[in-house]
Amino acid sequence: QVQLMESGGDSVQPGGSLTISCAVSGFAVRDRCMGWFRQAPGEGREAVAVLYPTYSGRQSRYYSSFAAGRFAISQDNDQNTLYLQLNNVRPDDAGVYYCAATHSRHCVGGYLPPASSIDSWGQGTQVTVSS
Numbered sequence: 001q002v003q004l005m006e007s008g009g010d011s012v013q014p015g016g017s018l019t020i021s022c023a024v025s026g027f028a029v030r031d032r033c034m035g036w037f038r039q040a041p042g043e044g045r046e047a048v049a050v051l052y053p054t055y056s057g058r059q060s061r062y063y064s065s066f067a068a069g070r071f072a073i074s075q076d077n078d079q080n081t082l083y084l085q086l087n088n089v090r091p092d093d094a095g096v097y098y099c100a101a102t103h104s105r106h107c108v109g110g111y112l113p114p115a116s117s118i119d120s121w122g123q124g125t126q127v128t129v130s131s
Contacts, residue, residue, distance in 0.1 A: 002026030009125030022099030
């Protein structure tokens with residue numbers, strides 16, 4: 001049974017840092033394009049970052065424009081867990097962060113997949129930005 005379970009959401013001050021996690025069962029994270037999406041109140045779900053296997057066997061990362069240089073996506077293949085480190089957090093980073101998985105063809109070449117291409121979602125973890 002496929003299951004994605006996020007954790008680590010919390011309240012963080014502007015300029016602060018936070019790491020959220022996604023424990024995965026039912027498939028190996030190394031075999032899929034894994035990513036993080038977020039959704040602010042009243043807004044649609046937007047891609048934050050993806051991590052995917054390339055044909056050479058290495059992993060590549062791709063970030064949205066708002067995440068590049070501030071956030072870092074990583075995974076632990078032994079623990080089958082995906083992470084997102086949020087640094088220099090801004091008020092507009094607040095929202096529910098979702099772990100997502102899809103076929104790597106949706107990400108190869110450095111693309112952020114649309115939400116419609118995601119085949120597995122976590123339940124989300126809340127990130128609040130408040131001073």
